[in-house]
Structure formats: C-alpha cells, structure tokens
Amino acid sequence: MATTTNFHSQLVGWLKILLPLAALMLLSTLFLFARNTGTTNEIPFADIDAAAAEQRIAAPRFSGLTSTGDTLQISAEAARPDTDGGSQVTIDRPRLSLDATDGTTLRVTAGSGMVDTVAQTAQLSGLARLETSSGYVMETKGLQADLATGTVTSDGALEVQAPFGQLQAGQVTFQAGTGDTGQQMNFTNGVKLLYTPSTAAPKDD
Structure with missing residues (x-):
C-alpha cells in the first residue's frame, strides 16, 4: 500500500512538470506554422540594390x-553626392541661414x-523665398550663394x-553686415517701388 501511494505521488509530481512543457511546445509549434503562411513581405533584391546605389543621405x-x-x-531633407565622384552634391528642399556678426x-x-x-x-533653384531680420520678404526663381x-x-x-x-x-545682391556696415541689399535692373505710408496716428506732444 505504501509503495502504491509513493508511486502515485511521484507520478503526480512528474505530470506537474511534463504537462506545462508539452503545452509550451504545442504553442511554439502553432506560432511557427502561423508565420510560415506562404505570403512574404520581403523586399526584392532589385530594390535593395537600387537603394544602395543611390547613396542618399537623409x-x-x-x-x-x-x-x-x-x-x-x-x-x-536629403542629399545625393555626384555619381561621378565630383565635388557637387544635389540637395532636396534646402534651407540656408546666414547669421552675421552684427546680429x-x-x-x-x-x-x-x-x-x-x-x-x-x-x-538654390525652384521658388526661393528670402526673409531678413530687417523685415524684407522676397520671392524669386533661384539664387546663387558664395559660401x-x-x-x-x-x-x-x-x-x-x-x-x-x-x-x-x-536682381538683388544680399551682403551680411559687418562691424562697420549693416546689412546691405542692392536692388538693380529696373527697380519699381510702391510706397505705403504708415497709417499709425501721430503721437501728441
């Protein structure tokens, strides 16, 4: 009787270990088959080669x-070096900022x-927009910058x-200010001005 009771206790103890392991193995098998559905989301090798050859810098x-x-x-937003190994770099959506020593x-x-x-x-090409700290806003089709x-x-x-x-x-030529001279803008080639007087009321003395 004691032998039967001891065997039963050992069997229950082993089942407590083996049954959870079996359930874990079954779940692992189900996940493995669920992933191998026959449809792939892999990137074609041609796309990988094209991305590597483009040498695009974000x-x-x-x-x-x-x-x-x-x-x-x-x-x-992005830059692409010259494919011939030259010194030119093509840039997308460029932004240029110039901060002069005079502020x-x-x-x-x-x-x-x-x-x-x-x-x-x-x-810089396409529609270029310039804004100065002195309150000028300009739009032109392109510009050149001497860095x-x-x-x-x-x-x-x-x-x-x-x-x-x-x-x-x-045309306009913009030169940042220095310690001796302030910000300079030279407008040339047929300048037309439409002056808008200030509408602010004069202050009483």
Missing part, C-alpha cells in the same frame, strides 16, 4: 564661417539645390515685401 547639414566671421548653414540674419528656403564643396558655392563670403545673388526678377511698401527688381 537630413544633411553643411555649416561654417564666412571670410568676415558670419555663420552660414545649409540644411536639406542681422537671412533665411532662405527653396525647392532644390546644388552645393559645390570645392568651389564653395550653392545654387566663402556670404554673398547671395538672385538669378532673376523678384517680388519684395518691404517694411515701407512693395518692390520689384530684376
């Missing part, structure tokens, strides 16, 4: 100082662009919203 940023000590920075700033956004790392120049000097020149005509009214010009 969110690049170029920054440095101009010859007068101004801080110049160019960022973009004035220039902000530029455009649709696309090209940076030449050897010539230290940038070409060494911080000089920005529009490719053609532009519309300007100025603090005193509206301007139209064939």
Whole structure:
C-alpha cells in the first residue's frame, strides 16, 4: 500500500512538470506554422540594390564661417553626392541661414539645390523665398550663394515685401553686415517701388 501511494505521488509530481512543457511546445509549434503562411513581405533584391546605389543621405547639414566671421548653414531633407565622384552634391528642399556678426540674419528656403564643396558655392533653384531680420520678404526663381563670403545673388526678377511698401527688381545682391556696415541689399535692373505710408496716428506732444 505504501509503495502504491509513493508511486502515485511521484507520478503526480512528474505530470506537474511534463504537462506545462508539452503545452509550451504545442504553442511554439502553432506560432511557427502561423508565420510560415506562404505570403512574404520581403523586399526584392532589385530594390535593395537600387537603394544602395543611390547613396542618399537623409537630413544633411553643411555649416561654417564666412571670410568676415558670419555663420552660414545649409540644411536639406536629403542629399545625393555626384555619381561621378565630383565635388557637387544635389540637395532636396534646402534651407540656408546666414547669421552675421552684427546680429542681422537671412533665411532662405527653396525647392532644390546644388552645393559645390570645392568651389564653395550653392545654387538654390525652384521658388526661393528670402526673409531678413530687417523685415524684407522676397520671392524669386533661384539664387546663387558664395559660401566663402556670404554673398547671395538672385538669378532673376523678384517680388519684395518691404517694411515701407512693395518692390520689384530684376536682381538683388544680399551682403551680411559687418562691424562697420549693416546689412546691405542692392536692388538693380529696373527697380519699381510702391510706397505705403504708415497709417499709425501721430503721437501728441
């Protein structure tokens, strides 16, 4: 009788161990078959090769100082180096910022662009929008930037919203301010000005 009772106790003890292990193995098998359904989400090898060959850089940023000590920075959504191994880098949705030593700033956004790392120049194309800390907002079809000097020149005509009214010009050249001179904008090639006088009421003495 004691032998039967001891055997029963040992059997119950082993079953407490073996049954959970068997259930765990069964669940593992079910998960394995559920994953192998015959439909795959794998990326084709051709797509992998194309992505590797494109050499696309996400969110690049170029920054440095101009010859007068101004801080110049160019960022973009993406950049692609020259496939021929040259010095040109194509950039998408570029943003240029120029912070001069005298505190004035220039902000530029455009649709696309090209940076030449050897010539230290940038070409921003598409609709380019310029905003200055002095209150000027301009739109043009493209512009050139000399990264060494911080000089920005529009490719053609532009519309300007100025603090005193509206301007139209064939070209503008922007130069950041220095310790001796402030921010300079030179409008050329047929400048037209529509002056809007201030509507603020004069103050009583």
